Amino acid sequence: ANLGFLYVTDSLADDLAELLGRLKDATRVRDWVGAVGIGICATGTEYYEDPAAAVMLGEFPPDGFRVFPNLVDDLAAFDTCNGEWIAERHPLLALVHGDPTGGVTEELIEQLATRTAAGFLVGGLASSRGHTCTIANGLHQGGLSGVLFAEGVGVLTRLSQGCLPIGPHRTVTKVERNILMTLDGRRALDVLKEDIGEVLARDLMHIGRTIFVGLPIVGSDTGDYLVRNLVGLDPDEGLVAVGDLLEPGQRLMFCRRDGATARDDMNRMLASLKGRLREPPRGGVYVTCLGRGVNLFGPDSAELCQIQEALGDVPLVGFYANGEISQDRLYGYTGVLMLFT
Numbered sequence: 001a002n003l004g005f006l007y008v009t010d011s012l013a014d015d016l017a018e019l020l021g022r023l024k025d026a027t028r029v030r031d032w033v034g035a036v037g038i039g040i041c042a043t044g045t046e047y048y049e050d051p052a053a054a055v056m057l058g059e060f061p062p063d064g065f066r067v068f069p070n071l072v073d074d075l076a077a078f079d080t081c082n083g084e085w086i087a088e089r090h091p092l093l094a095l096v097h098g099d100p101t102g103g104v105t106e107e108l109i110e111q112l113a114t115r116t117a118a119g120f121l122v123g124g125l126a127s128s129r130g131h132t133c134t135i136a137n138g139l140h141q142g143g144l145s146g147v148l149f150a151e152g153v154g155v156l157t158r159l160s161q162g163c164l165p166i167g168p169h170r171t172v173t174k175v176e177r178n179i180l181m182t183l184d185g186r187r188a189l190d191v192l193k194e195d196i197g198e199v200l201a202r203d204l205m206h207i208g209r210t211i212f213v214g215l216p217i218v219g220s221d222t223g224d225y226l227v228r229n230l231v232g233l234d235p236d237e238g239l240v241a242v243g244d245l246l247e248p249g250q251r252l253m254f255c256r257r258d259g260a261t262a263r264d265d266m267n268r269m270l271a272s273l274k275g276r277l278r279e280p281p282r283g284g285v286y287v288t289c290l291g292r293g294v295n296l297f298g299p300d301s302a303e304l305c306q307i308q309e310a311l312g313d314v315p316l317v318g319f320y321a322n323g324e325i326s327q328d329r330l331y332g333y334t335g336v337l338m339l340f341t
Contacts (some may be wrong), residue, residue, distance in 0.1 A: 006034035010128035037319030044308035045222035056094035070143035089150035096123035102142020113328035124287035124321030154341035163255035167195030187238030281339040
């Protein structure tokens with residue numbers, strides 16, 4: 001093995017430097033990537049709150065990957081150190097971990113994605129109730145770090161949105177920042193009530209955990225969309241507040257999120273990946289939202305068991321993130337699965 005993946009629950013965050021050092025000594029693997037999470041993933045099992053670590057070792061061509069340390073403000077130093085390797089190895093994607101306390105920007109994610117041949121990143125933002133950090137050979141706070149995989153390394157990846165659109169695409173016709181006034185020329189709240197149906201519309205005070213706004217990604221060939229929260233309603237004025245800035249002419253739809261839709265969408269993702277596999281994958285990394293797991297799929301590691309049932313006992317590690325990264329965007333409420341083939 002020549003590359004290690006390490007994810008630990010936040011109970012071990014203060015001991016992570018010592019743990020990483022011991023793993024390097026015991027395995028003689030010098031290159032490591034990973035992150036701290038409130039929860040972590042292993043094959044078929046979720047770990048929350050209790051001290052836990054998930055470790056996976058991979059064997060790759062010696063020049064088939066390149067670990068890069070923290071990017072905070074721009075990619076100038078990154079380009080200097082990695083530009084020649086990128087030009088020679090044409091990396092298809094990178095596995096990346098960010099520290100949300102350091103102000104990881106979506107612009108930085110977009111810029112890093114352009115350094116890969118496929119314009120693709122996979123990963124997420126660390127999560128913790130205390131000390132937060134990521135791993136890229138050493139420990140890092142703030143910024144974005146990870147590992148590039150060269151063209152010859154077989155990798156497949158897909159994401160599961162966990163939501164189901166329940167209405168047609170609507171056009172924003174009047175908005176102030178994140179406050180929707182009209183959709184398709186009608187009061188935004190009236191359109192929302194129409195799309196979610198009479199039963200849910202009777203109790204608008206309790207739809208926040210079930211109904212979300214989906215923002216379609218322009219140019220996506222898989223129908224991907226960004227999920228954003230409903231953060232407020234004004235029945236008198238017919239206004240709807242969304243957890244993102246919106247613009248006139250932008251398209252959106254309302255989505256439903258519950259355990260059944262999440263399981264169905266996960267099955268679609270897994271079926272798509274299985275259809276592209278010629279043989280069982282060598283291993284995988286799964287980054288999923290803190291709002292998923294036991295909160296959405298139920299107890300007894302149901303989310304990871306669903307992956308295990310579909311793919312078998314494939315070595316898998318990962319964590320519950322404070323935001324998930326797929327392609328060149330920061331998502332929420334998604335599960336991002338990467339498989340090594």
